[in-house]
Amino acid sequence: DLKATVLSAASPGEQKEMLGERLFPLVQAIQPTMSNKITGMLLELENSELLHMLESPESLRSMVEEAVEVLQAHQAMDTSYK
Amino acid sequence: NGSSSVNWPPEFRPGEPWKGYPNIDP
Numbered sequence: 001d002l003k004a005t006v007l008s009a010a011s012p013g014e015q016k017e018m019l020g021e022r023l024f025p026l027v028q029a030i031q032p033t034m035s036n037k038i039t040g041m042l043l044e045l046e047n048s049e050l051l052h053m054l055e056s057p058e059s060l061r062s063m064v065e066e067a068v069e070v071l072q073a074h075q076a077m078d079t080s081y082k
Numbered sequence: 083n084g085s086s087s088v089n090w091p092p093e094f095r096p097g098e099p100w101k102g103y104p105n106i107d108p
Contacts, residue, residue, distance in 0.1 A: 013099070013100060020096070037094075039093075039094035040091040040102050041091040044091070
């Protein structure tokens, strides 16, 4: 599994990629329709938070729900400007 | 700024390089 020591050996971009590869299937299980964008959003968080989410399904779920709300608000804002 | 709000958030695609994180390590 993914440990902070493994991550620290990788470049910042690779770290996000490694975390994303692990988060994506979990996000997909919670919210299949927007999982690509949700994972993208989550990857903007600190790596330590992402590691915590990988270990705690409850925090992952609440972050995904939060991300969905932010995404929907963002999309609503986008379309109202058009 | 605010010119790229439409492109946010970047999409993560498994198996592809992650491009959403800006220019730390080009």
